[in-house]
Amino acid sequence: MTRVYQRGRTLAAVIAMTFVAACAKTETDTLAEDSSLQRDLARAGADSTSQPQLEDVPPAEPTTTPTPPAGSSVTRPRPKTTTQPKTQPKTTPPPAPPANTTASGNTVEKGTGTAEGTTGAVAAGTTMKLDAVNKVCTNTNKVGDRFTATVADNVAGSNGVMIPAGADVTLELTELKRSENTNDQILMGFRVISVAFGGKTYPLDADVQTATIDRVRASSTGNDAKKVAGGAAVGAILGQVLGKNKKGTIIGAAAGAAAGAAAAAATANYEGCVNAGADIVVKLNNSVTISAN
Numbered sequence: 001m002t003r004v005y006q007r008g009r010t011l012a013a014v015i016a017m018t019f020v021a022a023c024a025k026t027e028t029d030t031l032a033e034d035s036s037l038q039r040d041l042a043r044a045g046a047d048s049t050s051q052p053q054l055e056d057v058p059p060a061e062p063t064t065t066p067t068p069p070a071g072s073s074v075t076r077p078r079p080k081t082t083t084q085p086k087t088q089p090k091t092t093p094p095p096a097p098p099a100n101t102t103a104s105g106n107t108v109e110k111g112t113g114t115a116e117g118t119t120g121a122v123a124a125g126t127t128m129k130l131d132a133v134n135k136v137c138t139n140t141n142k143v144g145d146r147f148t149a150t151v152a153d154n155v156a157g158s159n160g161v162m163i164p165a166g167a168d169v170t171l172e173l174t175e176l177k178r179s180e181n182t183n184d185q186i187l188m189g190f191r192v193i194s195v196a197f198g199g200k201t202y203p204l205d206a207d208v209q210t211a212t213i214d215r216v217r218a219s220s221t222g223n224d225a226k227k228v229a230g231g232a233a234v235g236a237i238l239g240q241v242l243g244k245n246k247k248g249t250i251i252g253a254a255a256g257a258a259a260g261a262a263a264a265a266a267t268a269n270y271e272g273c274v275n276a277g278a279d280i281v282v283k284l285n286n287s288v289t290i291s292a293n
Contacts, residue, residue, distance in 0.1 A: 120157045120160060120292060122156075124285060128284075130169055131280075132148075132274050134276060142176065144172065145173045146171065148171070157288075159292065160292060171190050171191065171280075176188060178218075179270035186272035187272075215270050215271075
């Protein structure tokens, strides 16, 4: 009985010691957990003080692209292309030959002859004698017709130039009137156009001063009654200028003043003709510039 009692006390003492030890361990664990929690809270506070303050930012408004109207086409800009200018290669011109030396190396001596391109002038007031090449008549030609005469003699000008004999002078008929009877006069008007020689043509401002006009009696038979070919020549008349207001118009004398007029009928018609080879004298109103070559 006594042993049982002692064993019971011993067992109770062991249980009590175990409980005390367990409680001590629990308090120790609790203190450890409290210390760890305090350290975590301290660290969290320190981290929160070092973090930057965050601000609320309003959301950005969405960007809207306008929709083109229906049926319209969108034109996209074309990419610009830059054209580089072409650089021309530089060329060096050949050296100029020395004075009086041609490109082939020949030496040229300067002379005193007339240089190419030099011009001279035939002065105003100069007269020129012409020989008609074509036959023109009051009944076979009309106003506006042109004919040719040649220069009879050389016509000298300044700087060694000249209008040579044989040069072609063009004339135009400006007036034609036949004689209706023996007392009527023949009228023939002329305009000087130009002179041509050496492959060049020069305009002339000149008037006809005199012209040899043949008075021809018109035939009275057949359909060619008024043709000169069927008439009889009454005589050659040296026509004269008809006043200052009729430049280039030549008046032929009446039939009564012509040689052989006594044989003509008083009522006959007469035509006037400048025959081929007839003399025509013209006078320059203005100078004419002539090329020396």
